[in-house]
Amino acid sequence: QVQLVESGGGLVQPGGSASLSCVPSMSMFSFYSMGWYRQAPGKSRQLVAAITSAGSTKYADAVKGRFTISRDNAKNTVYLQMSSLEAEDTAVYYCNAKDVNRSNEDGTRPYNYWGQGTQLTVSS
Numbered sequence: 001q002v003q004l005v006e007s008g009g010g011l012v013q014p015g016g017s018a019s020l021s022c023v024p025s026m027s028m029f030s031f032y033s034m035g036w037y038r039q040a041p042g043k044s045r046q047l048v049a050a051i052t053s054a055g056s057t058k059y060a061d062a063v064k065g066r067f068t069i070s071r072d073n074a075k076n077t078v079y080l081q082m083s084s085l086e087a088e089d090t091a092v093y094y095c096n097a098k099d100v101n102r103s104n105e106d107g108t109r110p111y112n113y114w115g116q117g118t119q120l121t122v123s124s
Contacts, residue, residue: 002026004095004115011121012085020080022095022115030073033098033110036080038091039117045094049080062088085122092117 008020020036035050049059049069057069068081078095095115102111 002097002099002113004097004113006093006095006115006118008080009093009118009120011123013124014086014122016085016122017081017083018085018120019082020093020095020118020120022078023076024078024095024097024113026097026099026113029076033100034069034071034078035096035098036069036078037094037096038089038120039094040088040091043091048093050096051078082120085120087122090120090122092119 003025005023006020008018012018026032031053033050033052036048037045038048039045047060048063049057049067051057051069051071059067066082066084071078082089094117097113098110099113100110103109104111
């Protein structure tokens with residue numbers, strides 16, 4: 001069973017910086033598209049940033065210019081560097097891996113693997 005182990009987060013003051021790391025247990029890590037999602041209280045889980053196996057990235061409008069997603073295939077790790085943090089960034093952040101070779105129960109692809117989530121709180 002694939003596991004995604006996240007680290008980082010915690011309590012950060014507004015305007016500060018933080019970083020998250022995710023280490024998936026799957027082999028052939030470099031072939032997976034990876035991403036970070038977040039879920040704030042009372043809200044649905046939303047995409048924050050994603051990076052393909054080729055290194056192409058995309059970001060939610062709310063974090064463009066403040067967050068940077070990257071990956072180190074040699075270390076099997078994906079990162080999320082966050083700066084100029086705002087209270088609205090407070091959420092549980094989840095690491096995501098997409099497996100295009102595995103189907104969901106309804107037959108759709110890709111299959112999504114999720115980390116357990118890590119809390120980021122931006123508050124003074």
